[in-house]
Amino acid sequence: MFTYDVAIIGAGAGGLNTAMEAASMGKKVVLVDKYKPGGECTWAGCIPSKALIQLADEIHTAKKYANIEVNGKQIMSKVRQLIKKAHQAEAVEQLQAAGIEYIQGDAKINDQHSIRVVDEIITAENIVIATGSRALIPSIKGIDQVNYLTNENVFQLEDLPKNLIVVGGGPIGVELTQAFQRLGVQVKLVEMADRILFREEKGLAHQLQSTLEEEGVQLYTSAKALEVKQANGTTTLTINRNDVLEHIEAEQILFALGRKPNIENIGLDDLGICYTNKGIEVNEYNETSVRNIYAVGDAVGPYLFSHMAGFQAKQAMRHAFLEMHTPIEQHPAWCTFTHPELARTGMTENEAREKFQDKFNVYTVSYSELDRAVVDQQTTGEAKIICDQDGFIIGASILGERACELLGELQLMKTFHIPFRKLKDTIHPYPSYSEILTQLSNVATE
Incomplete structure (x- = not known):
């Protein structure tokens, strides 16, 4: 006999959705994370970025009709207030009310039916890996000697910088670029491809790119970052653009170059669970190469969205507990929250x-x-x-x-x-x- 029907490692979007799905089926659930519930989306992703974007949009509209002075300290403080408010729905008390046991601690898979949390062994019929992802940091010269921003620490800024270099023209980079520009920060956006959002419809991406430029964003496309330095409060990024070296300066630099799955040191190799550098390999039910062990969310990919983590959670729990042998067909959808x-x-x-x-x-x-x-x-x-x-x-x-x-x-x-x-x-x-x-x-x- 097992203590739990399912043990879940990671309390971000994937883990929370898995826990709620299993609890709704009347299953005994334990959810483990070394931090507070909420994960990347709540603390450093979807919620804070949308809070910043909304504030920026309101100020941008107001500036059309009056001279508005932006108080950066108030803006960043308000973002953090909204994060805390959104987290209330994911508080430990809410999980307990749903019948979910929450344990804060560092977890690792012990065997096919158990996990280790510090020195405690917890047994479960099924295990779900929902360890999420982290910001991908480029291997460029000088990176270890500078203080840089990512989505994981940018919302902790006490005040807005006067100017900012953003490296990466994907969804995260473009959203934050426009938001900061609208808040009065002079943003310089660096993208290796010949346009922003290169995976999206070319014509639509170009229209959005034109909007950013009209709003004052300085765009550097077809540019490869080579070296970064910091001295006397100034960050200097050296880029290669069309075989010409250029030096870009700003107070701060933010890297938005994608995500890397958090799959190290959780016991994958010990059990022979298959994975690549892009994430854990799963079948159409989100089951790993080891039976009864599932993986969902950013630890799996390829679509790194909270709503896809929720879809995968439903898929996994239906297969685990309802003997569902026909997988739900995936139709991913996503949005870049620019204006x-x-x-x-x-x-x-x-x-x-x-x-x-x-x-x-x-x-x-x-x-x-x-x-x-x-x-x-x-x-x-x-x-x-x-x-x-x-x-x-x-x-x-x-x-x-x-x-x-x-x-x-x-x-x-x-x-x-x-x-x-x-x-x-x-x-x-x-x-x-x-x-x-x-x-x-x-x-x-x-």
């Missing part, structure tokens, strides 16, 4: 072309054709739908106001294999941003 937002599910047009050659259709509608966007003065952006020859959605990207919410309807159609033409029979309120979906369906059925 305008950039949301996506499925393929880009280039990806569709690689797979289907020319056997697909693309439909687009500009936000400038939307009455609500015109009166709101939010006409930057475009919605783009890609359908196969049978009329089913294989990809959708939206750049524009409320893009993340608009994507949900398309995600529903894609997930449940509903022909896109059916959207034409759906009534959307006027004037609303959702009308852009009506316009897309009209274009598709012309």
Whole structure:
């Protein structure tokens, strides 16, 4: 007999969702983490970044009508207040109320049915690894001699810097770049690719890039970081851009170059659990190479989002306790929370072309054709739908106001294999941003 039905290592998005899913099934659950519950998303990711973005957006709007003096200390203090408020839903008391036992300590897998927490052995029928990820730090000259920022410490700043170098033009880097720029920080964004958000639709990424530049961001694309130095309160980054060396200076430097899974020193090798440098290998049920041991979230990938961690948690627990032998089909969706937002599910047009050659259709509608966007003065952006020859959605990207919410309807159609033409029979309120979906369906059925 085991003490618990499931023992979970890691109390971030993956671990919390796993614990709640198992508890809802009436299972006896123990959740272990060396820190407070919440993980990366609550303390250094989704929640603080969105708090900063919202404050920045409000100030950016106010600046259009009045001279606004930004108090950096108040801004950063408010961000931390909002983090604490959001954490209340994940407090230990809330977990206990749901029937989940929480243990704070460093955990390691002991064998197929037990984990070790310090000197205590805890047995469980199933084990779930949800250890998350951490910021990826580049191996460039001088990195060990400088004080740098990542998403893990930037929200602990007491005040806003006057200027900032951001290295990395992916979602995290772009979101923070715009937020700090809108708060009055002069931001210099360095990206190795020839554009920001290089995995997204090229045309939409270019539109967003233009917005950043219009707001004053200094952009360095096709640039490779070579060396970083700090002296007398100034950080200097040396880059190679088009075979020309350039030196960029700012008060602070922030690295936003992706994530690295936290899978060291948790017992994977001792049990023969298969993994790569990208994460733990799992099957379609999120079960590892060792039976009854599952892994979810950033420790697995490839989609490093809290909502995907939640999906994987549901997948794992249904398989473990409901004998579910048919996996849920994955339809990942994500959003970059800039202004305008950039949301996506499925393929880009280039990806569709690689797979289907020319056997697909693309439909687009500009936000400038939307009455609500015109009166709101939010006409930057475009919605783009890609359908196969049978009329089913294989990809959708939206750049524009409320893009993340608009994507949900398309995600529903894609997930449940509903022909896109059916959207034409759906009534959307006027004037609303959702009308852009009506316009897309009209274009598709012309």
